[in-house]
Every structure is written in structure tokens, then in C-alpha cells.
Amino acid sequence: MGKKVIVTGASRGIGFELVKQYALAGHEVVAISRNLSRLEFLKKECSRLNSKSKVHVISFDLVDGDFETDLMPFVSECFDKVDILVNNAGALVVKPFTEISSEELERVYRVNVSSVFKLTQLMMPKFSEEAHVLNISSVGGVQGSVKFPGLTAYSSSKAALVGLTECLAEEYKETSLSFNCLALGAVQTEMLEEAFPGYEAPTSAKEMATYILDFSLTGPQFYNGKILTVSKSTP
Numbered sequence: 564m565g566k567k568v569i570v571t572g573a574s575r576g577i578g579f580e581l582v583k584q585y586a587l588a589g590h591e592v593v594a595i596s597r598n599l600s601r602l603e604f605l606k607k608e609c610s611r612l613n614s615k616s617k618v619h620v621i622s623f624d625l626v627d628g629d630f631e632t633d634l635m636p637f638v639s640e641c642f643d644k645v646d647i648l649v650n651n652a653g654a655l656v657v658k659p660f661t662e663i664s665s666e667e668l669e670r671v672y673r674v675n676v677s678s679v680f681k682l683t684q685l686m687m688p689k690f691s692e693e694a695h696v697l698n699i700s701s702v703g704g705v706q707g708s709v710k711f712p713g714l715t716a717y718s719s720s721k722a723a724l725v726g727l728t729e730c731l732a733e734e735y736k737e738t739s740l741s742f743n744c745l746a747l748g749a750v751q752t753e754m755l756e757e758a759f760p761g762y763e764a765p766t767s768a769k770e771m772a773t774y775i776l777d778f779s780l781t782g783p784q785f786y787n788g789k790i791l792t793v794s795k796s797t798p
């Protein structure tokens with residue numbers, strides 16, 4: 564049966580491909596990001612792939628937007644219950660440690676951590692009994708992984724997302740909800756190009772989206788509170 568899915572960071576990269584694949588497979592999606600024209604293009608792409616696709620798009624800023632007054636009423640209009648929340652939106656700053664401003668640090672943490680905290684919190688009453696919250700982190704946020712200079716704000720925020728996932732799984736362990744986190748390696752997207760110009764990733768956004776979609780549906784059978792590294796590149 565078709566699932567009711569929310570995907571953040573849907574305007575490009577992995578999120579864009581993910582929404583297309585959910586739509587193609589007959590799932591209903593609320594797609595969130597700031598860039599409305601890209602979201603409208605995404606919606607058109609989805610109906611081209613599946614004329615019966617149900618994709619609802621909303622331009623919403625995870626940093627400055629008002630979750631209670633702008634985002635949640637939209638979600639409630641689309642869905643009575645939500646089966647899958649993919650916290651995929653991400654923000655990056657690539658700069659030497661001493662040059663990262665407070666504003667840049669705050670923006671990265673608000674997109675990568677606080678907005679996930681807030682959205683998941685507000686979604687709790689709307690989750691179906693066996694809902695799956697899937698957080699998209701990075702290999703750089705995993706303890707003991709290879710680290711790269713310039714990514715202190717980004718990678719430490721992704722480590723916070725790893726911790727948040729584990730805490731949520733513990734706090735809700737008596738329920739049927741699942742909380743998991745995929746720590747991705749290099750995927751060919753605009754974000755990667757910004758972080759590592761000229762680097763060619765071994766995995767495309769489309770390939771990674773296929774994996775994420777499958778894991779979002781089947782993962783809870785085997786995993787809860789787990790951080791899985793999905794990477795062919797860094798150890």
C-alpha cells in the first residue's frame with residue numbers, strides 16, 4: 564500500500580531524486596525546501612513519470628520559517644497520518660575553523676540539527692503506529708571516520724544528528740516507531756561539488772535515492788536506533 568512520506572531538502576540532489584522515486588512507486592509525498600520553482604519542476608517530473616502521482620510541495624525555510632503556523636497546517640491538510648519522515652535537508656559551510664562566523668555555524672546547525680529536532684517533535688502526534696524517522700547524516704559525523712579540514716561545522720552537526728537518532732530510539736523504544744540514521748559517503752550532488760570541487764563520487768544521487776527509499780520501507784524490520792554507513796568511498 565502507498566505510504567505517506569515527508570522529504571525535506573527536495574529541490575535538488577538526493578532529495579529531488581528520492582521524491583521522484585517515491586512518486587513513481589505510488590507513494591504520496593510532501594516535499595519541502597525553499598526553492599519553489601525547483602519544487603514545481605519536481606512535481607511536473609513526478610506526474611510525467613506517474614500520471615497518478617500525489618506530490619505536495621511547499622516552499623519552507625527550515626532556518627527562518629515558522630513551523631507551527633506555516634508548515635504544520637500544510638502537512639495536516641495533506642496527511643492525516645505520516646508513515647515516513649526523511650530528514651534529508653542539509654547545509655554546508657566549507658571554511659577553516661577560525662573563519663567560520665557565528666551566523667554560518669548557527670545556520671548549519673539549524674538546518675542539520677535543530678530543524679530535525681523541531682520537525683520530528685511536531686510530527687510525533689501525526690505519525691502512524693509504525694512510522695519510520697530516517698535521518699540523513701554523513702560519514703564525517705561518525706566517530707572514528709576520516710575527517711576533512713574545513714568541515715568542522717558541517718561534520719560536527721552531522722555527529723549531533725547521529726546522537727539525536729540514538730536518543731530518540733531509546734526514548735521511544737516502548738512504541739512501534741523506528742528512528743534510524745544513514746551516514747552517507749560521497750554522492751555526486753551540488754553539495755559535494757561545493758565541499759570537494761572536481762571530486763567524482765562513486766555514487767549518483769539517483770542510486771543513493773534508490774537505497775534510501777528501500778531502507779525507509781524495509782529498515783524498521785531489522786533496525787532501530789542504528790547508524791548505518793552507506794559509502795563506497797571513505798572508510
Ligand SMILES: NC(=O)c1ccc[n+]([C@@H]2O[C@H](COP(=O)([O-])OP(=O)(O)OC[C@H]3O[C@@H](n4cnc5c(N)ncnc54)[C@H](OP(=O)(O)O)[C@@H]3O)[C@@H](O)[C@H]2O)c1
Nearest residue numbers: 572574575576577596597598625652653701749750752754
Ligand atoms: N552529497 C554528498 O556527498 C553527501 C554526503 C554525505 C551526506 N550528505 C547529506 O545528504 C543530504 C542531501 O545532500 P545533497 O548532496 O543532496 O545536498 P544538496 O544538493 O545541497 O541539497 C540540499 C537540500 O537541502 C535543502 N535546504 C538547505 N537549506 C535549507 C533550508 N534552510 N530550508 C529548507 N531546505 C533547505 C535545499 O533546498 P533549498 O535550497 O531549495 O532550500 C536542497 O534541496 C544532506 O543532509 C547532506 O548533508 C550528502
